[in-house]
Amino acid sequence: MPIRHKTIQISAGLTALILILVLAGTPAHAITWDGGGSTENASEADNWTPNEVPTSASDIVLDGVNDKNMTWDAGVSGLPNTVASWDQQSGYSGTVTILTKYSDSFTNFIISDNCTINGGTWNHYGNSGGTPAQYLLRVEVVSNMTIGADAEINVVGLGYTYCAGPGAGVANTRAVHV
Numbered sequence: 001m002p003i004r005h006k007t008i009q010i011s012a013g014l015t016a017l018i019l020i021l022v023l024a025g026t027p028a029h030a031i032t033w034d035g036g037g038s039t040e041n042a043s044e045a046d047n048w049t050p051n052e053v054p055t056s057a058s059d060i061v062l063d064g065v066n067d068k069n070m071t072w073d074a075g076v077s078g079l080p081n082t083v084a085s086w087d088q089q090s091g092y093s094g095t096v097t098i099l100t101k102y103s104d105s106f107t108n109f110i111i112s113d114n115c116t117i118n119g120g121t122w123n124h125y126g127n128s129g130g131t132p133a134q135y136l137l138r139v140e141v142v143s144n145m146t147i148g149a150d151a152e153i154n155v156v157g158l159g160y161t162y163c164a165g166p167g168a169g170v171a172n173t174r175a176v177h178v
Helices: 002-024
Strands: 029-033 058-062 070-072 085-088 095-098 109-111 115-117 120-124 139-141 145-147 151-153
Parallel strands (some): 070 095, 085 115, 095 120, 109 139
């Protein structure tokens, strides 16, 4: 009987451990933009500390140690279109270009938890003109989004060209009043 009792204790302990691991989920880990690579691409491991490409479980940190601009080019070298969280601190003054595109596999950038932009700029790649525009800034933040006073989302001049796109009207026409 004592052996049987010990077996029950071990089973209960193992069950509790499994339950804790399941409830905890996959832990996210911080990965910091250091801009040490030869490109501005987030898909280049040398641009991060530690030197690895972020995963969907990564907490992204831009802390201003390096103000090098960043291009989030999901789909290249395993760079995901989803991250755990985003913390762009007030010390960062670079520009983050999100390469979301209407006709591509990267149409939406997802941040599974909080997104804080306290410094620097977010934008999308500029469209070369015509209809429809290909590039857009489309981000889904599952929890809270904060944009601080020293940060901006700036897409001025990056959308449709003059007199193109929905509601553009016709170029070189005059209104006639009767």
